[in-house]
Amino acid sequence: MSALLLLTCSLLATAPSPRFPQGTARMEVGEAPHGLPDWSVSRCEGCHAEQVESWRHSGHATARTDDVFQVAITEDRPGWCVQCHAPLARNLERGALPPNSPPEEHGVTCAGCHAPLGAAAGTPGMPCAGCHQFGFPVFDGRGRLQRLSDTQWQQDTAGEWRRWRASTGDTRQCADCHMPRGDHAMGGTRRSEALKAALVVEPSASALRISTREVGHGFPSGDVMRWVSVEVADDALFESARTVATFGRRLALRAWPPETLIHLGAVEDTRLKPGEKRVVAIPGNARYARVVYHLVAREQEDSGLYPEGLSRLVLWAEPLPPRTATLERKP
Ligand code: HEC
Ligand code: HEC
Ligand code: HEC
Ligand code: HEC
Ligand code: HEC
Numbered sequence: 001m002s003a004l005l006l007l008t009c010s011l012l013a014t015a016p017s018p019r020f021p022q023g024t025a026r027m028e029v030g031e032a033p034h035g036l037p038d039w040s041v042s043r044c045e046g047c048h049a050e051q052v053e054s055w056r057h058s059g060h061a062t063a064r065t066d067d068v069f070q071v072a073i074t075e076d077r078p079g080w081c082v083q084c085h086a087p088l089a090r091n092l093e094r095g096a097l098p099p100n101s102p103p104e105e106h107g108v109t110c111a112g113c114h115a116p117l118g119a120a121a122g123t124p125g126m127p128c129a130g131c132h133q134f135g136f137p138v139f140d141g142r143g144r145l146q147r148l149s150d151t152q153w154q155q156d157t158a159g160e161w162r163r164w165r166a167s168t169g170d171t172r173q174c175a176d177c178h179m180p181r182g183d184h185a186m187g188g189t190r191r192s193e194a195l196k197a198a199l200v201v202e203p204s205a206s207a208l209r210i211s212t213r214e215v216g217h218g219f220p221s222g223d224v225m226r227w228v229s230v231e232v233a234d235d236a237l238f239e240s241a242r243t244v245a246t247f248g249r250r251l252a253l254r255a256w257p258p259e260t261l262i263h264l265g266a267v268e269d270t271r272l273k274p275g276e277k278r279v280v281a282i283p284g285n286a287r288y289a290r291v292v293y294h295l296v297a298r299e300q301e302d303s304g305l306y307p308e309g310l311s312r313l314v315l316w317a318e319p320l321p322p323r324t325a326t327l328e329r330k331p
Contacts, residue, residue, distance in 0.1 A: 020112075020130040022148060023084035029115040039088070039111035041103040055110070055184035062189060063107035064089065065097065068295055071305050080145055084131055087112050128174040132222070133158035136264045152256055152265030154224055160217035164274045170216065177216060192313050195293055201316045205323040208289055211277040218271040224249050225297040228271075228315075232286035236319070241290075245280045247271045248294075282320060290317035 020027050032039045045052045055061055063069065064086035073081050079092045088104040088111060091097065097105050113127040133156060135149030153159060161174065178186050187194040198219065202209040208230060212219045220226035227248030231241045250268040272278055282289060293313040294301065301311055 020087065021083075022130065022134045023080045023082075023087075024145065024148065026083060027087040027111070027115075029088065029111045032111075033114065039109070039115065041109050044110055051110075051182070051184050057185040057188050059186065059189045059191075060108040060112070060184075061103065061106060065106050066189070067310060068306065071310075072296070072300070074305070075300075075303075077145075080137065084134075129158040131155075132174075138259060138261050138263045140261060146261065149256065149259060149263060149265065151259070152263070154264075155222055157217050157221045160221055160274075164216050168275070172216060174216075177214065192315070195313065196315050199291060199315050201291060201318075203289065203318060203320060205321045206282055206284075208280045208282065208291075209277055210272065210280060210291065212272055212274060215274050218269075218273060220247070220271060220293060224251060224266065225295070225300065227294045227297070229292045229294065230280050231290050231292060232282055232320075233288045233290075234285065236288055238288065238290060238317075242283075242286075244282065245278075247278070284323065286320060288317065288319050291315045 029039050032043070036043050041052060059066065064082060066085075069081075069085060073094050078094050082089055082092045086105055086107050086109075088109055091101070091105055103109055108131070112131070134154055136152045136154045138146045138149055140146050158174075165171065198212050198215050200211045200213055210230070215221075220228055227246055229243050229247075230245040231238065231243050233239070233241045247270050249266040249271065251264050252267045253262055253264055255262050256265050291314075293315050295311045295313070296306055300306060301308075
């Protein structure tokens with residue numbers, strides 16, 4: 001009985017709502033705050049200059065014009081994608097926006113998180129879940145989007161966060177970590193520095209011990225296309241790089257009962273869990289090791305559409321300690 005109730009609650013909490021239908025339709029923003037005629041960013045600036053300025057530097061502000069997203073929608077149906085990356089956009093087409101397009105066309109604006117203000121806004125700090133938790137799209141035989149899966153997650157960040165909270169008792173919300181002092185920039189658009197700071201690598205001669213610090217969900221979290229590789233090489237430029245481990249999700253296109261149409265889902269998840277320490281063995285002849293964060297899936301990378309500098313962030317790289325010394329020095 002209580003298990004059933006819990007299940008129903010968790011489905012309700014993540015299912016698309018009319019307020020934010022997760023890209024499947026246009027967002028209903030409801031009444032603008034403080035009796036303003038609409039939600040456009042230009043109306044907020046005069047009174048909330050600090051939030052508007054820091055938000056301008058966030059990945060949210062440019063989630064649609066973002067270079068990686070622009071490449072991604074050339075090979076996908078843009079309507080669903082754009083209605084989440086720029087929930088108030090009117091133009092759902094691919095390609096460059098006309099000059100002087102308003103901020104609402106470029107990315108996630110204030111309404112994406114603040115509509116509706118007041119009592120209906122839900123748990124404090126949790127407007128994040130509408131976009132950072134959603135199921136794989138389910139298409140019919142003719143390729144029309146029917147619904148989003150409610151068992152197989154394309155992004156599971158809110159679910160990972162809930163499990164982290166349940167297992168650690170930590171009560172921090174998304175905004176407590178990502179918006180210190182109300183900062184709306186969230187570390188800026190390419191968070192290499194923040195990602196580097198979150199990764200802990202302890203090298204020894206024969207292994208790397210890899211874990212994360214202060215992360216309240218999996219690593220990498222976010223979209224299924226994100227993954228991390230551990231690579232070794234004989235040369236400092238990694239021209240002879242070999243991959244010895246990957247942290248990510250492996251996908252399969254198949255049936256996921258009770259859903260009747262086949263669709264994508266994750267059949268394996270090797271990402272780092274918060275608190276986990278992963279030991280990756282290093283082959284004997286390797287002299288250098290590095291950890292690389294991949295913004296897009298391996299097939300997307302191999303397609304050649306994404307220049308390497310755009311889709312890969314090197315988070316850690318070092319020469320390995322020599323192997324022999326420890327063996328010889330016995331007490
Ligand atoms: C004329 C000045 C003014 C304008 C314009 C304005 N605000 Fe505000 N806003 C305020 C003041 C003053 C407060 C603090 C008092 C309060 O809570 O109502 C506030 C509070 C807020 C809060 C916090 C409220 C809460 O429930 O915690 C948010 C969010 C907000 N405004 C969003 C916006 C957005 C989005 C816009 C533009 C669409 C906007 N405001 C435009 C003056 C303004
Ligand atoms: C990605 C989601 C998101 C977006 C986009 C966003 N906000 Fe916020 N905003 C929040 C959250 C969450 C809080 C509460 C922060 C906290 O708990 O410290 C907040 C707080 C605020 C507050 C209250 C500040 C305070 O110190 O209490 C104002 C005002 C505000 N936002 C205005 C805006 C305006 C204006 C925009 C558009 C330029 C905007 N926000 C865009 C998520 C967002
Ligand atoms: C309307 C949808 C939407 C909402 C609501 C939303 N996000 Fe996002 N968020 C996105 C998209 C899309 C991106 C990808 C932006 C990019 O990198 O191009 C993103 C990226 C991020 C990133 C990665 C850093 C970056 O700027 O690229 C963080 C962290 C993040 N969001 C946190 C939050 C938090 C915390 C909240 C709730 C307070 C929130 N988001 C609410 C859509 C949303
Ligand atoms: C205990 C702190 C903490 C909490 C709570 C937390 N995060 Fe994070 N998150 C991090 C850190 C640290 C990183 C890695 C550095 C970075 O990207 O900012 C990260 C990374 C991310 C990223 C980048 C994608 C990636 O590869 O990891 C997104 C998106 C994100 N968080 C969203 C969220 C959302 C949404 C919530 C709430 C459901 C949340 N986070 C809760 C600390 C936290
Ligand atoms: C329900 C909301 C939602 C929908 C629908 C959606 N996305 Fe996203 N997308 C996000 C969020 C949230 C992030 C940030 C998470 C992260 O950092 O991994 C993101 C990140 C991305 C990124 C990474 C951007 C960067 O700069 O690294 C790409 C590319 C992307 N999405 C492409 C797409 C495409 C293509 C589609 C349509 C097939 C799509 N998205 C549909 C919410 C959505």
